[in-house]
Amino acid sequence: xxxxxxxxxxxxxxxxxxxxxxxxxVTGLAQTFFPEQAHGSFIKDQxxxxxxxxxxxxxxxxxxxxxxxxxxxxEFAYNPLASSGSNAGPTNPAYLKTVGERxxxxxxxxxxxxxxxxxxxxxxxxxxxxxxPAAAQAQIPRIARARGLNEEVVxxxxxxRIEGKQLGFLGAERVNVLALNLQLDTMSP
Amino acid sequence: MSEINDIIPAVAxxxxxxxxxxxxxxxxxxxxxxxxxxxSPVLAPCENILYRLGGIDRDEEMGWQRYATAMLLFNLxxxxxxxxxxxxxHLLPLNPQNLPPFSWQLAVNTAVxxxxxxxxxxxxxxxxxxxxxxxxxxxxQNFLSAATGMAVLIALIRGFARRRAATIGNFWVDMSRGAxxxxxxxxxxxxxxxxxxxxxxxxxxxxxxxxxxxxxxxxAQVDEAGKPLTGTDGQPLLATVxxxxxxxxMGPVASQESIKELGTNGGGFFNANAxxxxxNPTPLSHYFEILLILLIPAGLTYTFGLMVGNTRQGWALLxxxxxxxxxxxxxxxxxxxxxxxxxxxxxxxxxxxxxxxxRFGLAGSCLFEVATTATSCGAVSAMHDSLTPLxxxxxxxxxxxxxxxxxxxGSGLYGMLAFAVIAVFVSGLMIGRxxxxxxxxxxxxxxxxxxxxxxTAGVVVLILSGAAMITPAAVSSMANPGxxxxxxxxxxxxxxxxxxxxxxxxxxxxxxxxxxxGSLAMLIGRYVPAIAILAMAGSLxxxxxxPPSLGTLPTDKAPFALWLTLVILIVGALTFFPALALGPIxxxxxxxxxx
Numbered sequence: 001x002x003x004x005x006x007x008x009x010x011x012x013x014x015x016x017x018x019x020x021x022x023x024x025x026v027t028g029l030a031q032t033f034f035p036e037q038a039h040g041s042f043i044k045d046q047x048x049x050x051x052x053x054x055x056x057x058x059x060x061x062x063x064x065x066x067x068x069x070x071x072x073x074x075e076f077a078y079n080p081l082a083s084s085g086s087n088a089g090p091t092n093p094a095y096l097k098t099v100g101e102r103x104x105x106x107x108x109x110x111x112x113x114x115x116x117x118x119x120x121x122x123x124x125x126x127x128x129x130x131x132x133p134a135a136a137q138a139q140i141p142r143i144a145r146a147r148g149l150n151e152e153v154v155x156x157x158x159x160x161r162i163e164g165k166q167l168g169f170l171g172a173e174r175v176n177v178l179a180l181n182l183q184l185d186t187m188s189p
Numbered sequence: 190m191s192e193i194n195d196i197i198p199a200v201a202x203x204x205x206x207x208x209x210x211x212x213x214x215x216x217x218x219x220x221x222x223x224x225x226x227x228x229s230p231v232l233a234p235c236e237n238i239l240y241r242l243g244g245i246d247r248d249e250e251m252g253w254q255r256y257a258t259a260m261l262l263f264n265l266x267x268x269x270x271x272x273x274x275x276x277x278x279h280l281l282p283l284n285p286q287n288l289p290p291f292s293w294q295l296a297v298n299t300a301v302x303x304x305x306x307x308x309x310x311x312x313x314x315x316x317x318x319x320x321x322x323x324x325x326x327x328x329x330q331n332f333l334s335a336a337t338g339m340a341v342l343i344a345l346i347r348g349f350a351r352r353r354a355a356t357i358g359n360f361w362v363d364m365s366r367g368a369x370x371x372x373x374x375x376x377x378x379x380x381x382x383x384x385x386x387x388x389x390x391x392x393x394x395x396x397x398x399x400x401x402x403x404x405x406x407x408x409a410q411v412d413e414a415g416k417p418l419t420g421t422d423g424q425p426l427l428a429t430v431x432x433x434x435x436x437x438x439m440g441p442v443a444s445q446e447s448i449k450e451l452g453t454n455g456g457g458f459f460n461a462n463a464x465x466x467x468x469n470p471t472p473l474s475h476y477f478e479i480l481l482i483l484l485i486p487a488g489l490t491y492t493f494g495l496m497v498g499n500t501r502q503g504w505a506l507l508x509x510x511x512x513x514x515x516x517x518x519x520x521x522x523x524x525x526x527x528x529x530x531x532x533x534x535x536x537x538x539x540x541x542x543x544x545x546x547x548r549f550g551l552a553g554s555c556l557f558e559v560a561t562t563a564t565s566c567g568a569v570s571a572m573h574d575s576l577t578p579l580x581x582x583x584x585x586x587x588x589x590x591x592x593x594x595x596x597x598x599g600s601g602l603y604g605m606l607a608f609a610v611i612a613v614f615v616s617g618l619m620i621g622r623x624x625x626x627x628x629x630x631x632x633x634x635x636x637x638x639x640x641x642x643x644x645t646a647g648v649v650v651l652i653l654s655g656a657a658m659i660t661p662a663a664v665s666s667m668a669n670p671g672x673x674x675x676x677x678x679x680x681x682x683x684x685x686x687x688x689x690x691x692x693x694x695x696x697x698x699x700x701x702x703x704x705x706x707g708s709l710a711m712l713i714g715r716y717v718p719a720i721a722i723l724a725m726a727g728s729l730x731x732x733x734x735x736p737p738s739l740g741t742l743p744t745d746k747a748p749f750a751l752w753l754t755l756v757i758l759i760v761g762a763l764t765f766f767p768a769l770a771l772g773p774i775x776x777x778x779x780x781x782x783x784x
Contacts, residue, residue: 003255003258003259003262003263003361004262004266005243005244006243006244006245006259006361007259007262007263007265007266008266009242009243009244010239010243010245010263010361010364010365011263011266011267011270011333013239013242013243014329014332014333014368015270015325015329017235017369017373018328018329018331018332018333018368018373018448019324019325019326019328019329020324020325022328022373022376022377022444023324023328023390023441023444023445025377026377026380026381026384026390026441026443026444027390027391027392027441027444029381029384030381030384030390030391030443031391033381033384033385034381034384034385037384037385037386037387037388037389038384038389038390038391038443039389039391039393039439040389040391040396040437040439040467041387041470042396042398045401049399050398050399051398051399051401052398052400052401052435052437053398053437053466055387055466055467055470056437056466056467058400058401058402058435059400059402059404059432060401060402061402061404062402065401065402069547075408076406076430076432077406078435079435080315080435080436080437080438081315081316081395081435081436081438082313082315082316082460083313083315083459083460083461083464083465084313084460084461085461085464085543085544085572085574085575085694086543086544086572086575087544087572087574087575087668087669087693087694087695088543088544088574088575088668088669088695089574089575089668089669089673089676089677089695089776090529090531090532090541090543090575090576090577090578090673090776090780091531091578091669091671091672091673091776091779091780092669092670092673093670095543095669096531096532096535099532099535099537100535103535103536103537113536114536114537114538115536115537115538116537116538116539117528117532117537117538117539117540117541117542118539118542118547120532120535120537120542121532121537121541121542121543121544121545122543122544123464123542123544123545123546123547124461124464124544124545124546124569124570124571124572125459125461125464125465125466125546126461127461127465127466128466128546128547128548129466130546130547130548131547132547165472165550166471166472166473167473169194169197169198169201170198170472170473170475170476170550170553171198171471171472171473171475171548171549171550171553172472172547172548172549172550172551172553174547174548178401181401181402182401185401
């Protein structure tokens with residue numbers, strides 16, 4: 001049992017190193033080299049007011065804004081305090097009913113079939129800031145009508161906001177919904 | 190063509206991994222042989238201070254019993270410290286949200302979960318754990334449980350490499366050097382890279398931001414006891430809540446994110462784990478995290494080869510792992526890109542996007558889910574519960590095989606070596622040759638220990654899943670009806686008994702049944718095989734070296750690698766096929782048959 005002493009002492013020492021020094025050093029380097037990222041990549045609107053984080057989606061639902069993906073976060077959609085996916089199984093009848101209701105709302109809003117999967121199905125985090133380019137393009141007529149803008153003007157805004165694959169080959173093409181909507185607010189009708 | 194473009198990054202990542210195997214493996218070889226490394230000028234003084242303060246004689250050698258005792262004592266101490274921290278986090282600093290303490294059941298489950306390298310999470314990080322808990326509790330165990338797994342593996346390899354020896358190394362030295370020289374520098378570099386991509390790292394309180402577009406929703410009213418209130422007409426009473434601002438959680442995320450992937454721990458800072466944009470903001474951070482998950486397990490195969498004096502032995506095992514990983518990825522990618530026919534029928538185009546993030550791309554999501562369950566990581570960037578039935582079968586099967594395809598840091602390769610011992614023995618019986626592996630005779634004791642390593646988790650999974658099926662409290666925890674509910678329970682038990690930690694997360698795992706029985710499953714699944722491995726190491730170390738002869742089966746050649754693959758698949762299929770048939774396979778048939 002002479003190994004009890006090293007067990008306690010090593011645990012204490014490693015708690016100081018890995019649980020104290022290491023996060024402190026990482027934080028220090030982060031504040032020095034990447035202060036904006038380390039604090040959550042917050043972005044501002046045209047008036048200079050903080051409008052949220054470009055990494056955390058927001059629950060847009062009115063006709064004049066691009067809509068994000070469905071969200072299954074706790075209490076209400078896009079609640080950053082309760083990140084979560086739906087965890088719905090693929091054959092769950094309640095889930096299939098929900099998808100049907102979402103599709104109904106999208107069709108009422110003038111989106112035509114076939115609909116992009118990311119607009120019908122909820123994200124993993126419930127905070128996904130992006131939609132696919134197809135999901136954004138399908139919403140252009142609705143936005144143009146609601147804002148009294150020319151469809152081509154809105155389409156140009158969408159195209160300018162399409163982020164390509166990272167380094168040219170990683171991940172998927174995507175559109176940041178919050179950034180796109182903030183850009184819409186700067187455009188006069 | 191789009192599929193090919195989609196798969197290129199996955200192939201590129203695996204190629205990069207293969208290029209890193211040799212440098213990574215050589216470096217770890219130096220670390221565990223006690224040699225000087227590139228980082229010694231900085232770290233050797235730290236190491237010496239650790240030994241001096243800890244009262245450790247670095248040259249002292251341990252027999253297997255003492256090695257195992259030290260390992261258990263160290264993990265027990267770690268458990269006790271973390272358990273207490275969880276119970277008193279509300280009294281300690283670095284708790285800007287004034288989060289309350291964990292309940293004792295949840296504290297037991299969480300402390301067991303992090304000391305066993307499982308990182309099963311029955312709680313939601315952003316709503317439950319203070320910054321101090323995340324750093325000084327969970328992050329510390331991420332390092333130490335990983336270093337423990339690697340130490341046990343190194344002891345086993347020494348058992349093969351040493352001749353007529355009574356000892357297998359010094360646990361304190363192996364554990365300390367693994368944490369200090371391997372995990373710490375890589376985590377530090379990884380964390381900085383992740384921050385550059387947008388992973389947060391700060392000690393600020395949660396930030397409140399106004400929403401660009403205000404919205405409202407109907408919230409069910411509850412009384413003081415939390416029961417829903419109903420109006421005079423018997424309908425639930427609703428009140429309209431206007432949401433004009435939201436609260437965004439903050440915290441030291443990056444420092445935990447990098448070790449959680451590197452140490453194949455997997456416990457997320459946030460509930461959504463590596464799907465959360467603050468844990469995994471870009472496609473590049475996503476592929477980088479996959480690389481971190483696979484890096485050490487892949488490198489250890491080369492360390493193994495160097496230690497036993499024949500690197501081809503390590504490459505043979507790596508080939509088996511790579512084959513199983515590639516096949517798993519292909520099946521998962523095919524299943525998910527085919528979409529969910531029940532949703533497609535409603536006029537939706539594209540793959541199954543439920544529970545997936547747009548930025549990662551489909552192939553990226555699939556590769557992450559395969560890597561995280563092939564190892565014992567259990568971090569997720571897509572929700573496994575929402576995968577198609579055959580898609581969900583892939584991570585479930587990888588876990589049930591015992592996480593030996595790369596596997597947890599240390600634990601994966603020692604599981605694979607147990608399978609290799611069995612493969613050698615069975616082939617020896619079939620072709621009438623003396624079973625030998627790496628110059629050591631495989632005898633009754635080695636067979637016993639290998640069988641314990643391989644079957645422990647399976648026995649626990651099947652018994653506990655059965656128990657859950659006849660326990661009303663456990664049945665009511667299922668989130669999805671029908672065959673999918675069985676998959677949820679089977680996955681939960683598999684994940685805990687194999688120390689993975691990912692979940693079909695619809696299952697409400699916070700009930701007493703799952704927290705306490707699950708804790709037991711995690712303990713048995715971690716320590717019974719680890720002790721059996723150390724016992725086998727002790728027995729092998731004492732044997733003399735038998736030089737290869739004409740009667741020796743070559744274990745560094747392709748035929749043995751294929752044979753080993755078959756043995757793994759046959760053992761897995763014999764143990765779990767009935768359960769898998771009733772869960773994912775039935776669900777697939779109902780889905781495609783349109784009921």
